[in-house]
Amino acid sequence: MLCSEPWSEGCGSIAHTPLLDPSPSVSESSRYQPQAIETGWQRAWQENGLHDTPELKPGDDAFYALSMFPYPSGNLHMGHVRNYVITDVVARVQRLRGKKVLHPMGWDAFGLPAENAAIERGVDPGAWTDQNIASMREQLNQLGLSIDWEREVATCHADYYRWTQWLFLHFLDSGLAYQKDATVNWDPIDQTVLANEQVDSEGRSWRSGALVEKRKLRQWFLKITDYAQQLLDDLSQLDGWPERVRTMQANWIGRSTGAELQFTVVDAAGHDTAERITVFTTRPDTIFGASYVVLAPEHPLVAELTTAEQEIAVEAFCDLVSRQSEQERTAEDKPKRGVPIGAQVRNPANDELIPIWIADYVLAEYGTGAVMGVPAHDQRDFLFARQYELPVQQVIIPEGSDEHAFEGGAWTEGGVLIHSGRFDGLPNGDAKQAITSAAAAEGWGQEKVQFRLRDWLISRQRYWGCPIPVIHCDSCGVVPVPADQLPVELPQGANLAGKGGSPLAQLENWVNVSCPCCGQPAKRETDTMDTFMCSSWYYLRYSDATNTTRPFSEDAVNSWLPVDQYVGGIEHAILHLLYSRFFTKVLRDRGLLGFDEPFQRLLTQGMVQGITYKNPHTGKYIAPADVADPTDPRDPASGEVLETFYEKMSKSKYNGVDPAVVIDKYGADTARMFILFKAPPEKDLEWDDADVEGQFRFLQRIWRLVDGACERGLSLAAGAGGPEAVVQALAAGSLNPAEQELRRAVHTAITEISDDLDGDYQFNTAVSELMKLSNAMGTHLENCGEVFACEALRTLLILLAPFAPHLAEELWLKLSGRNAGDALASSSIHAQRWPAADASALVRDTVTLVIQIKGKVRGNLEVPADADKATLEKLALESDIAAKWLEGKTPSRVIVVPGKLVNLVP
């Protein structure tokens, strides 16, 4: 494709805008004005299709660079900028290296903000979302991201969620989607249920922050527990993931090995009944110390086994517990409460009769909903037993110690068994195995692997989400909507008051349908899906985003995926990343794709923090603009000294920096360079205006450097400074000292930057290498001949191109001698090849040899680079340094590290 209309006038295309350049003294040369070049290049790249995804042919080297797609809130913040700039640099580097790159973008567009906006302002959530998408796309484009917008997806558009529904039906068909009555997390503010992953460690909703309540409701679940073992095992494949994230997922899945043991319920006379209570324990070795059994208040046997005398107390207790959150029930600092239900069980290990209790700290959803209470060896049981005066029986003691030594608390460490009949004297590790085996042989237990992970609750009682495509029929039950009737579109006109139940349920015309099976009147499902369902497969859709017959073709998905580099926030370490891994495995098992893991490498970028001022007395945050003197920050109202620190940018702390303002002032290239340079990508980044200024100065220096080269008449036309020209010049004659220095700087930069962009991404040091190269060019360029000067210029610009794409492109044009109207597809700097380092340019004749005396550095010598060990030792011993510090003594030991140092040990 040709650039139809030259938008720039070539070298010196920048108009001398008097407003921005009041100084007449520089009128001879142009100035770096990013505002004047960036939008033009963005449009030119777009029109020339520079970021279109190339078609993949067999054997092609493909690279998939992906950012976590944003929720279209309408406002781009610095966290987004950091995320997308990092991914963009990765994508651009891979293109320069000759890879075929897929770098897409889309919108995680269902969810509550749109619905809340609709409630508050009476707007249509779809229209509101589309408007936000348009404005955010515009903001993203100002960053100069090399995104292929042809593959854009929005999860709230029917051409996308149609396939979310289609995939849901696959889950349903394979028995992995089901409905059940369950005690679930209820968010009283957002009026909907939440998945366990969406409740934080304080028992609050990840979105609204409300304290989550428990409710018993009929809900849809996905059987992620079926994949618990695989999700855990395959973490070991993910060596391109941060260790941290892998540990977090492993903890979340929470595999523990233990045993299920059965306690027989006895009647009032002490005779065995047919009823048994199965407990799960990770400590079968302590069964002889069990002094009671506890059921969750919700356990089905509670009603059946409670005796008449205890009925009132038990009912009252269950009522009390039902109003508590899971957090309140299990928090370690809360007292544990319980009541006996009157019945007893027989301990299968020693035939003792022990009472059955119910207690708040036992949860129906975990394990079997029943545990054995062993006060001597579990701290929670110990506190419970002490409170209710239940017996405490030591059954494990450290070898050689006294059984009464630990009566102040539970002994939870290892030891040997006592009071355990035939198992006495066994180390407790062995006893776990022995007791479990005995239980299995005698029919009262078995080994059991337990996961902490629970099934994923995916239904939501909200409007703005993907409708669950099933129909409830009185005679046929749950009937999937036939695939050819998808999508089940979200109906218009729902009342989104945000109170009580699914808004869709009120739309009778929509709800009432005939059963696809029997034709009788039936009702649609009125819950919508958790938005995490929509985001669990979007990365697959990008491979084939416009397919109208399938979510993606097998061919496309298998040739582009898995994602080579995924970039996003650590906050998704569990939620999105776990769900996506689960989806991938299910779809693999359904034959829809051919890989086990969706994301090969993961980079979790740190937060962007803003400078924050807080009055320590009033607790109020003060806007930086209101602080008169940043070196002595004071409250403008009271004059009190303020606390200064860096914290994640947020409106309420007045510490945010708007990307648009920064781009207006300095341009996107400066913003990109700053963000990449200021901190390593995975660390938090402190936004600092002075550093941004410094970054802008660096880009200006590069501009002036190239400008000077232009004035000198240097041009990169016809391959000047390219590899062939360099080879010829090297063959033709020797280099002057400046040329040698310059070439060393150029090829050091290539080596170091290539290294920094390989494997572990170290953009910060890559940028500093660019600065070193530009510094060296400032020193040496004028003393260098044309060929080597051009080699340096060419290299600098290509190395700079992924970081500051607009500036590099503009300067490339300035030096190219070509017309701005030439086809960009091949002439753009972004269509060039990453330079190769010439090792011979790094070779030195002499090196600096460090002389150490007894391990301390005492000086250095210039020595021939090829000197052997014996020569180095001789030179060191003969040196003034040795003479001064050895005082005539002969060293007893000499360590020589060629090229580095000689250590003389007297």
Added chain:
RNA sequence: GGGAGCAUGGCGGAAUUGGUAGACGCAGCGGACUUAAAAUCCGCAGACGGCAACGUUGUGGGGGUUCAAGUCCCCCUGCUCCCA
């Protein structure tokens, strides 16, 4: 309580396999240019002592391994995150 990670100048951060600690930048200081300022250019800069040459010391604290430790091992302290 269990697990993971981190700790380097005034600040952000660099430092192959252990081999000159502090690259690069910000802030600072000195100088040049300017009537002046801004911008730009050149230079200085861990701390302590010294006019200087130079010396001592120095990567949270303590110990160890080694010719040599920011880097490896052990203990401690502090911070961050995850799980309880």
